[in-house]
Amino acid sequence: MRYKVTVEDVWFSYVRGNPVLKGVTLSASPGEVVAILGPTGCGKSTLLTIMAGLMQPDEGHVLVNGEDLFRNIKALRRHIGLLFQDPEHQLFNATVYDEVAYALRTTGMPEDEVRRRVLEVAEELGIKELLDRRPFKLSVGEKKKVALASILSYDPEILLLDEPTANLCARDEALIISTLTKARQAGKTVVMASHDLEFVFRVADKAYIMGNGTIKAVVKGEDVIKPEILEAAGLTPPLITMVAEHFRISYEEIASLTRVTGERKHQGQSLRLRTKVPVPSSDTVACNHSDKGSG
Ligand SMILES: Nc1ncnc2c1ncn2[C@@H]1O[C@H](COP(=O)(O)OP(=O)(O)OP(=O)(O)O)[C@@H](O)[C@H]1O
Ligand SMILES: [Mg+2]
Numbered sequence: 401m402r403y404k405v406t407v408e409d410v411w412f413s414y415v416r417g418n419p420v421l422k423g424v425t426l427s428a429s430p431g432e433v434v435a436i437l438g439p440t441g442c443g444k445s446t447l448l449t450i451m452a453g454l455m456q457p458d459e460g461h462v463l464v465n466g467e468d469l470f471r472n473i474k475a476l477r478r479h480i481g482l483l484f485q486d487p488e489h490q491l492f493n494a495t496v497y498d499e500v501a502y503a504l505r506t507t508g509m510p511e512d513e514v515r516r517r518v519l520e521v522a523e524e525l526g527i528k529e530l531l532d533r534r535p536f537k538l539s540v541g542e543k544k545k546v547a548l549a550s551i552l553s554y555d556p557e558i559l560l561l562d563e564p565t566a567n568l569c570a571r572d573e574a575l576i577i578s579t580l581t582k583a584r585q586a587g588k589t590v591v592m593a594s595h596d597l598e599f600v601f602r603v604a605d606k607a608y609i610m611g612n613g614t615i616k617a618v619v620k621g622e623d624v625i626k627p628e629i630l631e632a633a634g635l636t637p638p639l640i641t642m643v644a645e646h647f648r649i650s651y652e653e654i655a656s657l658t659r660v661t662g663e664r665k666h667q668g669q670s671l672r673l674r675t676k677v678p679v680p681s682s683d684t685v686a687c688n689h690s691d692k693g694s695g
Contacts, residue, residue, distance in 0.1 A: 402430035402587045403464050403479060403557050405451060410460035412446060420446050422613035423460070430557075433580050433590040435600040437624065438610030439634060444593035445485050447610075448560045451591065452482035464558070481551035485562035485593070487543035491535040496527065496546050499535050503554040521549045526575060541567040545575075552579070559583055561592035565599050577603050597638040601625050601655075609633040622655040 405428045412421040420443045428434040436444045449455050451462055453473045462469040464476050484490045493499040500521055504514045522528045525545050530538065535546055544567055551559070564580075565573045573596075580603050583590055594600050600607055604621035609632075616633060623629050625641045644654050 401479075401557065403589050404429050404466075405558055405589055405591065406461075406463040406466075407447070407451060408461045408463060410447070410450060410457040410462065412443075412450060412455070412457050414446075419458070420613055421450075421457070424610070424613070424615055425460075426608050426615060426618070428589045428591045430587045430589050431584055432605045433584050433592070433603055433621070435604035435607040435621065435624070436591065436593045436610055437595075437597070437600065437607050437633060437635065438616075440595075442610045443613055444610060445562050448482060448562050448591065448593055452480050452560050453477050454482070478554070479556050480558045480560065481554070481556035483544075483548050483551055483559075483561040483564055485566070487540070487547040488536075490547040490550065491543060493535060495531065496533050496535055496538070497531040499546055500531075500549045500553050502550060507554070517553055521553045524552070524575075524579065525549050526572070539567075541569070541572065544568060545572065548576075548579075557588055559588055559590045559592075561590065563594055563596075564592055565594065565596050573599060597624055597630075597635065598640050601638070601640065609635075622651070625654070626651055 407424055407426045410421050410424045411419055413419040424443075424447055426434070426436075436447065438444055446455075450457055451469075453462070453469050453476065456470055464472075464479075467476075469476055491499055493502055497518060500518045501514045504517055505511075509517075518531070519528070522531055525548060527542070527545050527549055530542060530546065535543060538546065544564070548561075548564065559580075564576050568576065577599070580590055580592075584605075592604075601622060601624050604624070607619050607621055607624050608615050609617045609619065609629075611634065617629070619629055625638060625644070627637060627641060627645070630637050630641065640654060643649070644651060
């Protein structure tokens with residue numbers, strides 16, 4: 401089953417009389433990767449926590465296929481995976497293996513099937529060599545990948561990801577893009593908060609720009625690098641925007657070169673993320689990250 405998530409006029413305060421969310425409305429459909437952008441402290445994590453059903457809004461609703469999340473929380477929660485901004489809040493098992501297996505074991509799944517699924521997800525996120533390690537001894541980026549694996553293991557239909565690429569290197573970022581691309585193709589509903597504009601540009605179908613507790617604008621994913629949109633949102637242009645400006649390359653051309661969704665349309669199924677660095681002559685340097693080890 402596929403799930404559309406709708407946030408309707410949600411208000412929320414940690415401290416009475418000082419609302420963090422002041423009437424937030426947004427939606428994400430199956431097969432869509434939706435980003436939430438906005439300055440530090442504007443309420444992105446608060447919103448994702450409410451969408452995951454961990455906190456109730458003071459006013460407004462979170463609807464899943466039109467049904468109020470909080471009226472049917474027990475049944476709906478197992479279809480939702482929340483990746484916390486701080487992976488420390490997510491990890492509590494003795495080993496990485498147990499961490500990734502945890503949710504599966506709670507369903508009573510036979511152990512050999514649990515093992516098969518754990519290994520599959522560990523392979524996908526490149527954490528196989530971490531399986532025997534203690535989660536709290538890992539680096540922050542490793543913890544983030546393990547936390548993500550602990551969610552992907554039970555294959556939720558709704559993925560709520562808080563800063564999924566924070567503390568990750570470029571290769572791991574490509575892994576996350578590949579994971580999200582697969583999620584989109586499988587018809588999952590993805591909502592993610594991110595400060596990483598290039599990542600959002602590459603993978604998001606649409607982006608909501610938050611500020612002062614409300615949604616200021618909604619734009620197409622490929623538009624998040626456009627200066628006028630960044631300016632209106634109070635965001636600093638990423639390098640890709642400066643490169644485009646400097647070499648007078650149109651944003652449409654940049655998008656067709658580097659957006660995964662664009663690549664997907666051209667090349668069928670598998671991820672082929674190409675980064676071409678345009679130079680003033682007609683030479684281009686192509687680097688295909690999908691080939692392991694090449695650069
Ligand atoms: N448990 C809490 N109690 C009181 N205030 C909180 C709590 N959690 C968050 N806040 C406040 O709510 C506001 C929104 O925080 P939130 O973490 O949702 O922002 P954010 O947009 O995710 O920020 P960042 O970009 O830094 O991740 C901030 O002013 C924060 O200080
Ligand atoms: Mg946050």
